[in-house]
Amino acid sequence: MAAPISIRNVSRRFGDNWALRPVDLEIAAGEFIALVGPSGCGKTTLLRIVADLQDPTSGEVRIGEDSAAEARRKRLLGLVSQRPAVLPWKRAIDDVRFTQKIAGRVGFDPAKVLAEFGLAGHENKRARELSGGMLQRVNIASAMAHDPSVLLMDEPFAALDEMKREEIGEWFDRELSVRPKTVLFVTHHIDEAVMLADRLLVFSPAPGRVIEVVSVPVPRPRNHAFRQDPRFVAIAAHVRGLLMHQATA
């Protein structure tokens, strides 16, 4: 079950330096929000504040009725990092089960879902024996294994090549239609963000602030044909223009 997220006046400062200027945002349950912007603009900081892995300097995050800390304690959150968090000594299926064991909640049958994730026959392989794309799919399966309401993803496909990235992105979008989650997705990749998200939060360079919230008014899941759609091209060009303008300002 997806949950709404409310980000109210959330900011973060390290000493005298602002990592993130105050952000306000209401995210509906099941919505996919992409955070785009240059390096060091505070995207990951915002993600980690929502994950309760970092405290904000001001403001608060509500996930449904809970604070971020309560949501984490209730195991309502799932985290997917750029580097897969798959335990290197565990087999893929055991890693998915491990999440369920720690969370004390079984979201789905690991074998069935790994097969759905295109990993049939690879369930008993360890991280070293899997390709980058496979490993990231195990990572996502593990992050979703306890059926979290919110999925927090920090550049999850950054280590993959362009083709694999597009392929796994479309696959992930289809998976979300089966298992709806509210998603916060950090990326540097504008096309990927437009392809996947309902809305894009475009950040200025450091100190980061949200310069525009761009909607993508096309239902999800979307297939690769959407990349040729004039709306896709126009939104991507608009976001690119915003970032270019900020970079040269």
Add this chain to the structure above:
Amino acid sequence: MPADVTLNQSAKVARLRPTSPVRLARRVLWLAMRVAMPVVSVMLLWYLAIWLSGLPAFVIPLPERVLEVLWEERAFIFGHLLSTLQVAAIGFLWANVAGIGLAVLFDLLPPTRHMLMPAAITLRNVPYIALISVLMLAFGDSILSKTTIVALAGFFPVLINTMHGLRAADEVQLDRMRILNASWWQTFSQVRLPYALPSIVAAQEITGSGSIIVAIAAEWMISSTGLGYVINHAMQNYRGDKVYAVALLATALSFLIYSFVHALGKRLDWRAAGEQRRG
């Protein structure tokens, strides 16, 4: 979605290939070489040292004479060897209990690190001669004094390596445990400890083999039993051959312990397990 290509296809093919007689012979020869080469090189260096130094036989005896002594006095040496092994084993155990125990305590309660680490460093830097003297005065020629020396010598590498290992856990894995609201014990046993294992094994390689040497040194100074005592006694009687016999035995024993711990560590090391799977 097209099937992904796994990285170890060639390794899989290699595993399936049957072992040919030539390959088997090559493996046996390689193993024999690995065992023989260290022995041959040590012998060569030994003879070279005798030839170049020109020292008398009681200072540097022939290797065959040393082996002869080892055989002739095997009953006497074996009795003392058991005593040394007992001291080394108990000391080694205590070194691990103290070293790993403190490292775990520091991980569980970080402020204890600031409280206890200075004491551990001080203890490490006190000259062992002084410690042995104090222990001798306190406990006399007892197993307690000798095992305490072995434990004191061994616990610091275990402590430092375990601390380092526990801190080596991948931040991504720790974030995963935090987001799942895992308990300290779950994070420790499922993530931190497996990541620390290679470092803990490395400490065992140092401490395990070192325990024999430290036990002998302690016996040499304060004991009337053990290989250290045998060396002391032999020195007083100008029996260089006996000293060498005990030294050879102690070296072989340390080497054996090192090899055993190393092999055990390889089995426990998840990184090595991955390499083996890759062929």
